[in-house]
Amino acid sequence: MKAISEYTSDVETLLRDIELPGEKFAGLTDPIRYALSAGGKRLRPVMTLMAAEAFGGDAMRAADAAVGLEIFHNFTLLHDDVMDKSEVRRGRPSVHARFGVNSAILSGDTMLTLASIYINKVEDLQLRRVNDIFNNMALDVYKGQQLDMDFETRDDVTLADYIEMISLKTGALLGAALQIGAVIGGASDKDAGKMYEFGMNVGLAFQIQDDWLDTFGDSITFGKPIGGDIANNKKTYLRLAVGESSGADAGALKMAMTIPDREMKIKTVTRIYEKAGVGDMCRKAVDAYMSKALGALRSTSLDDDRKDTFRRLAEKLVGRKK
Amino acid sequence: MKAISEYTSDVETLLRDIELPGEKFAGLTDPIRYALSAGGKRLRPVMTLMAAEAFGGDAMRAADAAVGLEIFHNFTLLHDDVMDKSEVRRGRPSVHARFGVNSAILSGDTMLTLASIYINKVEDLQLRRVNDIFNNMALDVYKGQQLDMDFETRDDVTLADYIEMISLKTGALLGAALQIGAVIGGASDKDAGKMYEFGMNVGLAFQIQDDWLDTFGDSITFGKPIGGDIANNKKTYLRLAVGESSGADAGALKMAMTIPDREMKIKTVTRIYEKAGVGDMCRKAVDAYMSKALGALRSTSLDDDRKDTFRRLAEKLVGRKK
Numbered sequence: 040m041k042a043i044s045e046y047t048s049d050v051e052t053l054l055r056d057i058e059l060p061g062e063k064f065a066g067l068t069d070p071i072r073y074a075l076s077a078g079g080k081r082l083r084p085v086m087t088l089m090a091a092e093a094f095g096g097d098a099m100r101a102a103d104a105a106v107g108l109e110i111f112h113n114f115t116l117l118h119d120d121v122m123d124k125s126e127v128r129r130g131r132p133s134v135h136a137r138f139g140v141n142s143a144i145l146s147g148d149t150m151l152t153l154a155s156i157y158i159n160k161v162e163d164l165q166l167r168r169v170n171d172i173f174n175n176m177a178l179d180v181y182k183g184q185q186l187d188m189d190f191e192t193r194d195d196v197t198l199a200d201y202i203e204m205i206s207l208k209t210g211a212l213l214g215a216a217l218q219i220g221a222v223i224g225g226a227s228d229k230d231a232g233k234m235y236e237f238g239m240n241v242g243l244a245f246q247i248q249d250d251w252l253d254t255f256g257d258s259i260t261f262g263k264p265i266g267g268d269i270a271n272n273k274k275t276y277l278r279l280a281v282g283e284s285s286g287a288d289a290g291a292l293k294m295a296m297t298i299p300d301r302e303m304k305i306k307t308v309t310r311i312y313e314k315a316g317v318g319d320m321c322r323k324a325v326d327a328y329m330s331k332a333l334g335a336l337r338s339t340s341l342d343d344d345r346k347d348t349f350r351r352l353a354e355k356l357v358g359r360k361k
Numbered sequence: 362m363k364a365i366s367e368y369t370s371d372v373e374t375l376l377r378d379i380e381l382p383g384e385k386f387a388g389l390t391d392p393i394r395y396a397l398s399a400g401g402k403r404l405r406p407v408m409t410l411m412a413a414e415a416f417g418g419d420a421m422r423a424a425d426a427a428v429g430l431e432i433f434h435n436f437t438l439l440h441d442d443v444m445d446k447s448e449v450r451r452g453r454p455s456v457h458a459r460f461g462v463n464s465a466i467l468s469g470d471t472m473l474t475l476a477s478i479y480i481n482k483v484e485d486l487q488l489r490r491v492n493d494i495f496n497n498m499a500l501d502v503y504k505g506q507q508l509d510m511d512f513e514t515r516d517d518v519t520l521a522d523y524i525e526m527i528s529l530k531t532g533a534l535l536g537a538a539l540q541i542g543a544v545i546g547g548a549s550d551k552d553a554g555k556m557y558e559f560g561m562n563v564g565l566a567f568q569i570q571d572d573w574l575d576t577f578g579d580s581i582t583f584g585k586p587i588g589g590d591i592a593n594n595k596k597t598y599l600r601l602a603v604g605e606s607s608g609a610d611a612g613a614l615k616m617a618m619t620i621p622d623r624e625m626k627i628k629t630v631t632r633i634y635e636k637a638g639v640g641d642m643c644r645k646a647v648d649a650y651m652s653k654a655l656g657a658l659r660s661t662s663l664d665d666d667r668k669d670t671f672r673r674l675a676e677k678l679v680g681r682k683k
Binding site: 060063064066067118121122141144145147148149151152153155156159163166167170171174177178181182184185186188189 | 382385386388389440443444463466467469470471473474475477478481485488489492493496499500503504506507508510511
């Protein structure tokens with residue numbers, strides 16, 4: 040198998056060549072090109088290509104599906120940014136900040152249909168199966184986003200609710216990207232299912248790690264200001280874990296969340312998190328999900344070299360980089 | 362074949378029974394149920410069922426596709442209402458007016474994926490073909506909506522531009538509804554293509570008629586206040602036809618469109634339209650597209666009885682009811 044960076048550059052080439060509505064429809068095409076040119080790790084399509092190759096196919100047989108999944112992922116970012124009123128994405132104005140809300144809605148819709156069109160390019164024999172995985176995954180992602188929005192106004196959110204939400208919103212797409220690649224590569228249903236489970240659990244580990252980085256990361260490596268989740272009262276793994284802990288920390292956290300001054304609030308909550316040992320809590324949770332992920336990977340019929348490539352991919356993704 | 366009203370009631374039953382994300386996701390499910398329960402003529406799914414039956418299939422073999430097309434249609438209304446800031450739809454608050462913009466965006470996305478899921482329930486042999494027709498139609502609809510938005514700020518829109526816009530925004534879906542039904546019913550590619558052409562041209566006739574009714578209809582039968590297009594400076598068939606006419610009318614129209622008082626503007630523009638003979642212009646255009654539609658219908662291999670049923674459907678749709 041090739042190096043991960045080579046798959047990434049394959050994806051960039053594929054994305055540059057996608058067919059979009061012509062010049063006459065610049066109002067649709069410009070926001071889509073803008074959204075797709077923002078870079079990012081291209082993790083999902085890379086996973087699709089790698090899984091197709093690992094299970095015996097040529098990676099390029101999964102090229103269309105990989106492109107479809109990356110378009111889908113960017114569609115969700117685009118509509119989520121509208122819903123969250125996020126003006127910045129990957130260091131640039133988000134699509135709606137740059138092109139207006141209406142363009143963001145309509146070009147997002149177009150991207151979802153484009154994603155379907157690319158997913159539909161798979162061979163006849165795999166068409167229904169790949170379509171079903173894709174569409175069910177999409178429903179999961181919307182459900183996750185709905186729960187995430189519901190959480191904003193709920194004060195009874197548990198850690199279990201949170202895990203369900205990120206399973207749907209983050210895990211499902213990583214799982215489906217690997218499963219679809221595996222199916223195209225010719226994997227058995229069992230192996231393809233195990234790859235989904237691997238991706239799902241890597242996704243959970245990744246999201247918990249991402250929550251931790253939002254408070255304890257380095258703003259430059261992390262790509263956005265530190266403490267945003269605290270300032271915006273997001274119900275993160277950190278907040279829910281400490282909130283559910285017995286004793287003084289939960290009470291202190293509840294008080295600290297009401298501090299009006301942004302910087303003071305971030306500083307105080309961060310101190311409570313540290314005192315409660317949130318770093319350990321996160322590390323344990325990340326390790327647990329990673330170990331579930333690697334268990335699923337081990338139970339596939341892949342040879343050790345291939346398993347090792349996926350393990351390295353997962354570790355790269357969930358590496359605790361500050 | 363059954364009476365049109367019986368197909369309509371079949372569609373209502375089918376829509377009541379669709380599977381939606383469960384109770385836990387009420388934030389998604391409630392807006393979708395609300396959108397789908399607003400009634401309407403259910404024209405597109407009725408066309409799908411009728412076409413399937415006319416070409417020799419059982420209408421119910423096209424039930425899932427019909428449901429998918431009606432869900433798609435309502436998804437476009439839902440997102441269009443957000444983009445147009447339309448607060449009322451079929452005499453009730455629009456989805457975003459009732460549930461908020463974020464719910465309208467996310468439940469709209471969910472509806473697009475649900476539409477795909479229903480479209481994907483067709484038999485293996487027709488899966489790719491039906492999917493392709495559906496996805497290409499969806500792209501056409503977005504292109505049409507984009508042109509419609511572009512027209513708001515353009516002052517060089519021609520009648521030809523307008524016809525292109527409504528072909529994409531209105532005609533393509535009526536065409537695809539019939540074509541998909543025909544394919545499922547077992548029609549030849551030629552017949553299915555002719556049914557698309559029939560639906561496309563009926564759609565154009567319908568839209569021009571609808572433009573005329575917006576100025577000259579009866580507000581109760583029409584379901585919304587008369588003169589809205591004039592008040593909102595919409596580039597309708599009427600405005601573009603008179604605007605392209607030679608002589609005094611075009612100039613007078615241009616002046617009248619700048620009148621600040623809403624009622625005065627509607628009254629003045631309506632008088633100019635009457636003087637320019639816009640009723641005749643519209644009637645001729647409607648007749649021309651209807652005759653193209655019926656020409657396509659005639660060239661199918663359907664027997665005369667069946668052709669007659671579709672002709673009556675088209676005439677019912679484009680009947681000049683005030």
